[in-house]
Amino acid sequence: MLRAMKLVYFAWLRERVGKAGETLNPPANVTTVGALLEWLKGQGGGYAEALKDLSAVRVAVNQEYAGPEATVGANDEVALFPPVTGG
């Protein structure tokens, strides 16, 4: 089953991952934000570095804020970023 998701990264998460975005195909058991983060972290390198403290990571699925229990699936746009500092 093709489960291509679009990942996008911002601020220091982008810097640590080393890219602004990519298309990934996580395994079939990755159906939630929490599972996606754990899987990504397990990819090592920049991912492990970027995600070592998940309390500092915010997630948006299709441009809406999402908690770890939110579902993710094919064609979703999943954004990972630090707490925002606008305004």
Place this chain on the structure above:
Amino acid sequence: MLRAMKLVYFAWLRERVGKAGETLNPPANVTTVGALLEWLKGQGGGYAEALKDLSAVRVAVNQEYAGPEATVGANDEVALFPPVTGG
């Protein structure tokens, strides 16, 4: 004893008294704002009309808000006006 005070009136108090200001010489027993208002009211005509409801009258002595117990004396500038509506 000369006890000349400068009286000034604003808004509908000015209209009812019929003048913007005047110099008055109240009697010697008029030493407070409250006594001044009662004396003025007793002058009849526009004064009685302007001061018939003292709850709608505000007073400033020398350009500072003053209550009925505040003292007034020679050369004071005493202003009578309705509740303010600026801003």
Place this chain on the structure above:
Amino acid sequence: MIKVQTEDFDVGVELKTLMARAKGVGGIVTFTGIVREWSGESSSGDPASGRRQLAAMTLEHYPGMTERQLADIEAEAVRRWPIEASLIIHRYGRLEPGANIVLVITASAHRQAAFEANEFLVDWLKTKAPFWKLEAGPQGQAWVEAKASDDAAADKWGMKPTKRSAAE
């Protein structure tokens, strides 16, 4: 800084002038009070609600005391909040609907201080500054009555009462 004037003001120009002397601010809050087209509480423009259409408003004030009260209010705001710069402009004379009446600018390193100081100043202008509004419309002229809601708003800042009735 305070200004009491008949002339209109330009908020953009005043902001630029104030920012030039307020280095290091992070937030600037501006309140602009405008002459409304309808008197009364609602802005829906429904003539059936008993409100009156305004042709013009004339603001009378107490020269001397006005400047004194505005300067006192501004000084009190600076004592209470970390304000880097502030400006109060209050117009008087004849003003038509849509015209500027009052401008309050507060600049601070902290947005919360700028917001609170601004609201404080506006609440106090409404209840302390010696201005009186005479509204003129198709039904004639009438002096605007002070609103209890304005007194309540001013009261929340916990300053000594300055508007004691002469009947107390």
Place this chain on the structure above:
Amino acid sequence: MIKVQTEDFDVGVELKTLMARAKGVGGIVTFTGIVREWSGESSSGDPASGRRQLAAMTLEHYPGMTERQLADIEAEAVRRWPIEASLIIHRYGRLEPGANIVLVITASAHRQAAFEANEFLVDWLKTKAPFWKLEAGPQGQAWVEAKASDDAAADKWGMKPTKRSAAE
């Protein structure tokens, strides 16, 4: 109305444009956020306090989500308060000290509504809008950390949390 842009804005021009489409308003509240010369909590400019002088700030944002979040926040403010007109402008890109970052305008017949809606919008921009600030100074570059005080300010408006940590 919302705008996300690199260009500067002129508060005076934006106010005039907004007033032209907001008939009947009595009060307009404006918040302007400015790039500070010093990072940190104080604005005294004392270099001994551990704060850092800024050469510039670069604002990154999430195109698409930003516009969506700003439109949602503005719609929520209009639901909560009797706002006749509002405007949010948020800049991104490289900005130097003194530059405008954000503009929030709220216009209402009632000044209290204009103040509250404005503060609500600013609090939410600080905690919800997907912008990130990278500060550059003599000591190098650093991403600005989110402040707990901003979260507390946003929390007081009683909206559902939108910034849940991924660790929950």
